[in-house]
Amino acid sequence: MNSIRFISNALAKKHSNGRFHPESPQRIEMIENWVTTRLGDSISYEISDKMPEKEDILSVHTEDYYHLIEKTRNYEGHFYFDADTAANSYSYEAAMQAVQIGIQATFESTRNSSIFCLVRPPGHHATQHSPQGFCIFNNIAISSQIALHKKKYQRIAILDFDHHFGNGTAYINESNPNILYISTHADPRISYPGCGFSDEIGFGEGRGFNVPIPLGYRASEADLELCFETIINPIIEQFKPNFLALSAGFDAFERDPIGILGVSIEGFTYIGKAIKEITDDHQIPCAHFLEGGYNLNLLPELVSAYISPFINENDQMEGINPALQVKEETKTTIQSSKRVLSEYWSL
Ligand SMILES: [Zn+2]
Numbered sequence: 545m546n547s548i549r550f551i552s553n554a555l556a557k558k559h560s561n562g563r564f565h566p567e568s569p570q571r572i573e574m575i576e577n578w579v580t581t582r583l584g585d586s587i588s589y590e591i592s593d594k595m596p597e598k599e600d601i602l603s604v605h606t607e608d609y610y611h612l613i614e615k616t617r618n619y620e621g622h623f624y625f626d627a628d629t630a631a632n633s634y635s636y637e638a639a640m641q642a643v644q645i646g647i648q649a650t651f652e653s654t655r656n657s658s659i660f661c662l663v664r665p666p667g668h669h670a671t672q673h674s675p676q677g678f679c680i681f682n683n684i685a686i687s688s689q690i691a692l693h694k695k696k697y698q699r700i701a702i703l704d705f706d707h708h709f710g711n712g713t714a715y716i717n718e719s720n721p722n723i724l725y726i727s728t729h730a731d732p733r734i735s736y737p738g739c740g741f742s743d744e745i746g747f748g749e750g751r752g753f754n755v756p757i758p759l760g761y762r763a764s765e766a767d768l769e770l771c772f773e774t775i776i777n778p779i780i781e782q783f784k785p786n787f788l789a790l791s792a793g794f795d796a797f798e799r800d801p802i803g804i805l806g807v808s809i810e811g812f813t814y815i816g817k818a819i820k821e822i823t824d825d826h827q828i829p830c831a832h833f834l835e836g837g838y839n840l841n842l843l844p845e846l847v848s849a850y851i852s853p854f855i856n857e858n859d860q861m862e863g864i865n866p867a868l869q870v871k872e873e874t875k876t877t878i879q880s881s882k883r884v885l886s887e888y889w890s891l
Pocket of ligand 1: 706835836
């Protein structure tokens with residue numbers, strides 16, 4: 545029996561970016577309401593208030609940055625780091641708890657039972673020294689660093705299917721050949737954070753281990769399928785990871801209020817299935833880190849569609865909707881990715 549353990553941080557619903565912000569506490573509330581109706585052998589739910597050590601944060605972030613975040617505890621109202629990322633007096637502890645759940649997920653997920661970090665704030669835009677894009681600490685980068693450092697794993701693949709390029713995760717790992725970062729995201733020319741072009745493939749020893757795959761307006765699961773077949777699966781096959789960490793964002797959804805991509809609800813089942821196949825082929829565990837996703841009403845349905853292959857639902861799912869066409873722009877992107885990456889991988 546395969547199962548998923550959802551773990552949420554105790555202060556997930558207390559951290560706030562300000563009124564009317566899309567990255568709101570209601571995101572967790574909506575998913576939590578759904579999870580608690582589905583509890584059973586295949587789905588469990590826990591709340592954790594455990595905190596990591598300060599040193600865990602410093603495995604990725606600078607000490608100045610840690611202190612900047614810690615100080616927001618004493619701030620009344622909202623402390624704005626920039627136009628769209630803020631903290632209130634709960635944010636420091638909420639962000640610490642989110643990191644700890646990420647570490648727990650990386651160490652405790654097994655092949656049959658993966659952990660879904662139902663956490664706020666998200667993490668993939670946070671760099672070594674700056675909060676941005678609604679993110680404070682980079683949950684997935686910290687837990688991957690710690691797992692490598694403690695020799696839990698030797699090679700970790702991070703796959704990021706959030707609508708936005710995880711610039712923080714990419715920069716933190718850009719020289720590290722033991723962490724492979726692959727991201728599918730909206731074209732940076734027309735979408736935040738304005739980077740993640742196909743030639744941003746890392747530096748030094750880590751060159752070739754950052755794999756950004758930008759997608760055009762309204763790209764759907766048909767485009768993602770081509771990305772998996774031509775780039776993602778072959779590179780993971782050659783990298784041979786011991787663990788797969790997922791930056792699970794749901795803002796690539798066709799009706800996301802801030803997104804421009806076109807993935808359907810069934811498209812998220814396709815993504816889950818493609819990832820489950822990777823973990824089965826390589827016989828490795830995986831863990832899921834919640835990043836974006838802002839359609840409040842449909843967010844639970846998207847999470848449900850995505851996790852269904854991990855709990856053996858939708859085994860009968862046939863291919864994706866044949867009416868969906870791969871965009872010409874995606875074919876061009878894949879050609880440029882292949883060109884720049886072929887020095888490092890057989891593609
Ligand atoms: Zn996003």
